[in-house]
Amino acid sequence: xxxxxxxxxxxxxxxxxxxxxxxxxxxxxxxxxxxxxxxxxxxxxxxxxxxxxxxxxxxxxxxxxxxxxxxxxxxxxxxxxxxxxxxxxxxxxxxxxxxxxxxxxxxxxxxxxxxxxxxxxxxxxxxxxxxxxxxxxxxxxxxxxxxxxxxxxxxxxxxxxxxxxxxxxxxxxxxxxxxxxxxxxxxxxxxxxxxxxxxxxxxxxxxxxx
Numbered sequence: 001x002x003x004x005x006x007x008x009x010x011x012x013x014x015x016x017x018x019x020x021x022x023x024x025x026x027x028x029x030x031x032x033x034x035x036x037x038x039x040x041x042x043x044x045x046x047x048x049x050x051x052x053x054x055x056x057x058x059x060x061x062x063x064x065x066x067x068x069x070x071x072x073x074x075x076x077x078x079x080x081x082x083x084x085x086x087x088x089x090x091x092x093x094x095x096x097x098x099x100x101x102x103x104x105x106x107x108x109x110x111x112x113x114x115x116x117x118x119x120x121x122x123x124x125x126x127x128x129x130x131x132x133x134x135x136x137x138x139x140x141x142x143x144x145x146x147x148x149x150x151x152x153x154x155x156x157x158x159x160x161x162x163x164x165x166x167x168x169x170x171x172x173x174x175x176x177x178x179x180x181x182x183x184x185x186x187x188x189x190x191x192x193x194x195x196x197x198x199x200x201x202x203x204x205x206x207x208x209x210x
Contacts (some may be wrong), residue, residue, distance in 0.1 A: 045199050053087055097195040129145065136143075
């Protein structure tokens with residue numbers, strides 16, 4: 001009788017361990033992609049910039065990350081909330097970095113060309129080359145966005161810089177909050193770096209040379 005009880009208890013513990021190893025990794029987990037308020041820049045730049053919707057150049061556009069079990073096998077994915085796109089999130093995020101640098105920013109409507117009466121100093125284009133979260137004993141996120149400033153006629157590239165971010169945290173239980181925390185930190189770090197670059201004399205002088 002005692003032996004049967006121990007066997008049953010062992011089976012229950014085994015099933016619990018299996019759930020811990022693989023259960024949280026199955027399916028798609030939807031996360032909120034956000035960032036902290038950006039560091040304040042005291043010396044503000046001046047000018048008006050048109051930001052065109054960024055393009056997603058990643059090979060896998062369906063997800064923004066993998067989920068793995070305790071053996072490192074991919075059993076699920078990380079995705080955005082329904083109704084949101086990575087292009088719109090990153091476009092708005094970098095527009096905020098430009099605003100923090102001091103610029104007046106106009107985000108172009110993808111389905112509607114800007115009015116002919118509007119004028120700006122430069123056009124900002126962005127390509128999302130990497131934006132990915134992965135985990136195995138730790139959770140890490142990395143991103144890679146190429147930003148170009150073009151003259152208003154779109155004939156010349158006036159300035160270009162690739163912004164890369166990467167953050168890593170210990171993985172505790174594979175909860176959604178752990179994924180969101182490391183994405184938030186990676187994105188915030190990258191945007192603060194971008195805001196500093198946009199506020200620089202190098203950027204300001206580049207967009208004035210036309």
